[in-house]
Amino acid sequence: MAIEGIDTIRCNGCGACVHSCPADVIRMDADTKQAVVKYPQDCVVCCWCLVECPRDAIVFTPTKVAPLFTSWG
């Protein structure tokens, strides 16, 4: 749903996706030195990461799942 993950075979750790995300969904993993999807629920399908990634390493679908609306949260 929206951003699904990072293709770790393709990702070169350039960080362009981290910079480009307006919703701070993606972070750099200090250990693997690659991008990781940390807050997928905040993805708004703007597609900046797709456009900026030089290695086509963003795994993405055009659908988004909205969270269940609960009494509190």
Added chain:
Amino acid sequence: MEADVLVVGGGIAGCFAAIKASEQGAKVILADKGHVGKSGQTPYANSFMAFNPAWGHKLDDWMDYINKTSEYVNNRYWTEITIRESYARYQDLVSWGVQFQKGEDGQPIRYPVPPGITDVVRFDETSTGNYAHILRKQALKSGVKILDRITIAELLKQDGAIVGAVGFSTDSYDVYVFIAKATVLCVGACGFKPAAYPPIVQLTCDGEAMAYRAGAEILGKEFVDTHSTRMDTPMGIPNMLGRGRDVPEHLKVLVGPGRGKPETNAEGKPIPDRPAGASLYMYTYLEREFEAHAGRAPIYTPTPAGSKEVVGGACLGMSLRKADGIWPADANGASSLPGLYAAGDALGNMQNGAAYALAGSAIAGSAVTGAIAGAAAAKQALRMRRLSVDAQEIARAKQAVLAPIQRKGGFSPRWVTQLLQNTMMPYFISYIKRADRLQAALTLVEFMQEHLVPKLFARDPHELRLAHETKNMVLSAEMRLRSALFRTESRGNHYREDYPRREDPGWLAWTKIREEHGRMRLIKVPIPKEWWPDLSVPYEQRYPFRFPGE
């Protein structure tokens, strides 16, 4: 950190403000909650309005058109300044390396904006990539210090003036204190993070909220934005796909096919064309909302892939361009608080009045006001001695910034945001307004303010940003509902079912918001009498667009 000028927000307004301030010799810090050059709505713009008499443009024609289509409540001073200075800002962009589409004669191609009085130039990104990167480069070249991923959350106030701000990093638990002689808020417009409009996920009314809490006057928020969206792809139009990159097959649904005309209601009847003299901009007026209210939804748009359903509320929480923002107290974009300026969509200058007509004028307006505010902020700052801010005030602001992360439990920002979205999204609250329904929503929003917002909690710096955004969105909702209640008439993009007519001359006015004794107070500000329409012209001619129930 100390600066002469602190610019908050690095879209086109913030970049122009920072660059112009730096060019005056000021020490400038530009802070953005995202990454300058990739933040806000700026990168999504396709066209730019540039007024140039050498291109045959006539100021009187442009002004007459805007005055009428704005339903007379545009601030003519700002409309005119925007038009007059747009070409100089266009020239700045060109000199910085921004490419515009050119014809074979080497001149920029001008695209007429319906009905053909004005035109725009369009960005050509084939060799440069997105033009917003060039704004960042130019800011750095001008000596501006850019701080990305810093969310500014609280203004610093001393002796009645704004002396800087406090922010935090989304990557660490670090707090940033900025002592600045002048602060320019360029944080963009408002919104409730509507799913249909990804460009505004960061635009959560931070500028107005911080300024309001510090005591500044804010423009009323009754003129809603009326973007609508296709139901089959409610996420991601518009988005960055297709800009300089091939679109993968499985994602093609996110870019089109586009909408067509005429759109039709459930009975197959077309949405009528706009009458002569009314704005022709698609995302103005409430035709689809009127149809839905009458029970004639779904609304359909023709596309090459067949008929597709469309729905309103795409930009929930937003006012039409330049009808959100901080109230301009002077011609430089200064707010009512010394030391605080605003520019871009964060400056409520009513350039477009009650109904937006000119595509391309909003981005140009942001460039114009950014340049004005940046230069003025620098001029003020360079006259001032070094500032020292009371430690107690810094401690107060830091506490306000960190409060959500110090809580162990409470309400999650995501849940409160979802609750707010569900409260405000119904067309009969935000778009087809009536006193009793507005009051009902206001009762719930007041509860959110009093009970939920103070207990927002964040588990990490990412959620701390969400907590502040949520706090600001709830305040924006209160402003939005109170403004809609206050304006007892209909005009342009503000429709009251219980007051369906434009009230001239009584409501030839703007609304202003400020905090007094802990309560939100609204004030009516009449427009200058010289700007009145001719009241001897019959109502139906003065206002060609018909509202239901008039």
